[in-house]
Amino acid sequence: MRRPDGLKYLSPVRAKAFLGLVRAGDSLARELNAELELDHGISLRAFEVLLFLAVFAPEGHLRMAELTERAPLSQSRVSRLVAELETRGLLERSSAEVDGRGVKVSITPKGIEKFKAAQETHLAGLRRLLFSHLSRAEIDQLASITEKIIDACEG
Secondary structure, X not given: OEOOOOXXXXXXXXXXXXXXXXXXXXXXXXXXXXXXXXXXXXXXXXXXXXXXXXXXXXXXXXXXXXXXXXXXXXXHHHHHHHHHHHHOOOEEEEEOOOOOOOEEEEEOHHHHHHHHHHHHHHHHHHHHHOHHXXXXXXXXXXXXXXXXXXXXXXX
């Protein structure tokens, strides 16, 4: 849309859709982060790193480059999180190859225990803050819509 002075803006429905998506994502992440910090002393982003290694990584480890690719974070942020979690004994880094190139990140038994303790808080938060407010059809629609947006942004 365009004002008489030439400034452009979104229609009210498009503005509501865009701002709603951004605000909902921010609010959800903020609440989930606060619960994990309070109950388990880890951030939502740290939980996500543990999740990738505990659930989605073969044998509990990934190359740092693969972890960075999977996580929705910058390379520097993933590196800082890995260093922090390593200091706490939740992860460990080692050479990924015989020639010493690359870094492999592995979840430790202590990291598995931290993840197990935090996952119930995280899942309960998702149920309470997100899924309990949507029907099964709406959850399917949301998954489809967000997949399209992510594909467009990453493609």
